[in-house]
Amino acid sequence: MDSPFDRNGLYSGLYGFFAELTPDGFGWLAYLLAGAIIVFIVVNGVMLLTAFETYMERRVLGRFQTRLGPNRVGPFGLLQPFADVLKLIMKEDLRPAMADRLTFFLAPVIMVGAILLVAAVVPFGPNTFLADLNIGVLFIVGIPTIATVAMFLGGWGSGNRFALLGAARAVAMLISYEVPMIVSLAGVLLLAGSMSLVDVVEAQRLPFIVLQPLGFFVFLVAASAEMNRSPFDLMEAESELTAGFHTEFSGIRFGLLQLAEFGELVIISAVLAVIFVSGWQNPFVSPDYAQWLPGQVWFLLKLVFFLLLFTWIRATLPRMRVDQVMAFAWKALFPLAIINTLVTAVLVVAWPEPEYGQLWLIAAINWAVAIACLVLFSRFLERHRERPTASVQLVEIPAEAS
Amino acid sequence: MPYGLGIAKGMMVTLRNLVRKPVTVQYPEQRVAQHHRFRGEDFVWYEERCTGCASCAKYCPQGIIKIVTAPSGEMTQEGEKYKLEVFDIEIARCMFCGLCVEACPYDALHMGSGFERARPRQSDLVISVDELKASAKKPSTWFRPQLQDRGYDPFQPGDDVSWQDAGREKSVAPTYEEMLQRWVQGR
Numbered sequence: 194m195d196s197p198f199d200r201n202g203l204y205s206g207l208y209g210f211f212a213e214l215t216p217d218g219f220g221w222l223a224y225l226l227a228g229a230i231i232v233f234i235v236v237n238g239v240m241l242l243t244a245f246e247t248y249m250e251r252r253v254l255g256r257f258q259t260r261l262g263p264n265r266v267g268p269f270g271l272l273q274p275f276a277d278v279l280k281l282i283m284k285e286d287l288r289p290a291m292a293d294r295l296t297f298f299l300a301p302v303i304m305v306g307a308i309l310l311v312a313a314v315v316p317f318g319p320n321t322f323l324a325d326l327n328i329g330v331l332f333i334v335g336i337p338t339i340a341t342v343a344m345f346l347g348g349w350g351s352g353n354r355f356a357l358l359g360a361a362r363a364v365a366m367l368i369s370y371e372v373p374m375i376v377s378l379a380g381v382l383l384l385a386g387s388m389s390l391v392d393v394v395e396a397q398r399l400p401f402i403v404l405q406p407l408g409f410f411v412f413l414v415a416a417s418a419e420m421n422r423s424p425f426d427l428m429e430a431e432s433e434l435t436a437g438f439h440t441e442f443s444g445i446r447f448g449l450l451q452l453a454e455f456g457e458l459v460i461i462s463a464v465l466a467v468i469f470v471s472g473w474q475n476p477f478v479s480p481d482y483a484q485w486l487p488g489q490v491w492f493l494l495k496l497v498f499f500l501l502l503f504t505w506i507r508a509t510l511p512r513m514r515v516d517q518v519m520a521f522a523w524k525a526l527f528p529l530a531i532i533n534t535l536v537t538a539v540l541v542v543a544w545p546e547p548e549y550g551q552l553w554l555i556a557a558i559n560w561a562v563a564i565a566c567l568v569l570f571s572r573f574l575e576r577h578r579e580r581p582t583a584s585v586q587l588v589e590i591p592a593e594a595s
Numbered sequence: 596m597p598y599g600l601g602i603a604k605g606m607m608v609t610l611r612n613l614v615r616k617p618v619t620v621q622y623p624e625q626r627v628a629q630h631h632r633f634r635g636e637d638f639v640w641y642e643e644r645c646t647g648c649a650s651c652a653k654y655c656p657q658g659i660i661k662i663v664t665a666p667s668g669e670m671t672q673e674g675e676k677y678k679l680e681v682f683d684i685e686i687a688r689c690m691f692c693g694l695c696v697e698a699c700p701y702d703a704l705h706m707g708s709g710f711e712r713a714r715p716r717q718s719d720l721v722i723s724v725d726e727l728k729a730s731a732k733k734p735s736t737w738f739r740p741q742l743q744d745r746g747y748d749p750f751q752p753g754d755d756v757s758w759q760d761a762g763r764e765k766s767v768a769p770t771y772e773e774m775l776q777r778w779v780q781g782r
Contacts, residue, residue, distance in 0.1 A: 509605045
């Protein structure tokens with residue numbers, strides 16, 4: 194059985210179990226059943242993670258602002274996400290009269306579907322993943338762009354000019370940030386030698402955050418822009434605009450859009466944990482793959498760490514102007530990602546199969562390059578910062594003919 | 596601040612806030628102490644003091660006090676006292692300016708001290724005369740210095756204010772002894 198599921202012990206076990214039960218000629222049924230069970234587990238796991246992520250985010254954000262978060266529903270407010278969902282389901286699902294029916298209905302569904310698709314290739318632990326695609330990294334940067342399309346569908350389908358403008362803005366920003374996000378992963382792929390996420394995890398004798406600081410920085414920033422989080426959340430800008438592309442959505446459709454947003458946050462944090470912080474492995478004693486805790490626990494710890502990091506960033510940084518956002522993507526992140534890729538390529542050619550000590554040498558070189566680049570680029574951006582200028586035109590008012 | 600150090604500084608500020616004690620007041624269980632001169636929603640009205648002169652209704656800028664009186668036959672020093680059949684205060688449109696309380700010549704109407712009269716329907720937001728008669732007498736000390744001088748605080752547990760204590764003077768009319776002193780023995 195040469196399939197993406199070969200390295201998944203859970204899947205193989207389930208497949209064997211069903212293969213004994215099903216009669217001859219019905220092997221596909223066992224294949225299907227095992228797959229369906231794993232899909233069920235993964236989808237519900239991601240949904241639960243997302244629900245409790247919203248709770249955690251509100252709670253921690255509250256503490257950042259010296260207030261308590263939601264704490265009335267259930268013990269410590271733990272049932273808050275379910276209360277939210279119930280409220281949203283009970284609300285009236287209204288469609289604006291000018292809405293394009295099909296796109297308006299499809300947008301939330303496509304968005305959630307795209308986000309859940311990405312969860313298929315994220316390894317949550319050894320043998321705890323749905324599929325081990327050999328193009329996993331391409332998959333995780335490619336599939337979220339469907340969510341971008343869904344955003345535009347939602348903006349267009351609302352039949353609202355402002356929602357359409359918000360959607361156009363969002364799409365412009367997102368496709369700008371796709372580029373540095375993908376290029377920043379190139380260094381990791383060069384070091385890992387494979388696009389499969391399981392291979393990427395197993396290739397990390399040192400966590401890639403040590404070997405690829407610049408790539409990590411660029412990916413972190415680009416990813417936070419990719420999922421419309423602060424400081425790049427200017428398509429939603431809940432304190433300034435209405436809501437950007439989901440202005441007209443209400444009830445459970447709005448709930449689905451929120452779910453997609455936070456689901457994307459969870460997935461991106463998971464991807465960060467997998468690619469840069471050695472996934473399910475113990476990051477401290479990597480060479481001999483010693484485990485102090487089960488792999489899933491390590492993974493969850495890293496995932497929660499990244500979620501908290503994004504929350505912290507959201508609690509701190511103010512929103513950027515739209516021209517600053519685009520300039521930052523094209524003038525800073527993209528060159529940084531290219532430089533990172535080039536340096537990593539040279540190092541990979543120099544040490545094709547590095548020893549453990551040589552890994553530290555590579556890390557040192559990369560850190561030096563990263564710090565030098567950040568300093569130079571920040572000076573460059575400071576010098577060439579665009580300041581908005583108001584052009585005042587004096588208009589001669591003709592004297593009144595008295 | 597070049598090199599992204601400003602971001603690091605800001606992050607440290609929020610991190611310091613994270614370990615600070617929250618300032619939230621869990622409302623139904625804990626309450627923020629209100630001032631004793633707080634103009635609250637539940638008006639306090641003393642039937643014994645009110646003569647039905649409708650000054651409050653006249654002075655109300657919103658015109659939300661509705662008063663219907665009838666002759667009662669009860670005589671006070673000022674003349675006949677009217678019986679109040681309707682005394683409706685429509686809280687929904689009230690702006691709690693306290694002018695009715697200032698206008699009352701007999702200190703019969705006081706601002707209340709509550710703030711929890713939210714109702715789902717606007718028609719419920721009318722204080723009727725029966726409600727005014729039955730309500731707890733916890734007046735605010737707004738425009739009532741005599742209450743403030745006593746050290747009374749409506750938000751502290753304590754007895755209700757009786758109608759004898761609510762006025763600016765103990766009694767409007769001089770007693771028999773005082774009149775005797777002034778008009779007979781003082782001459």
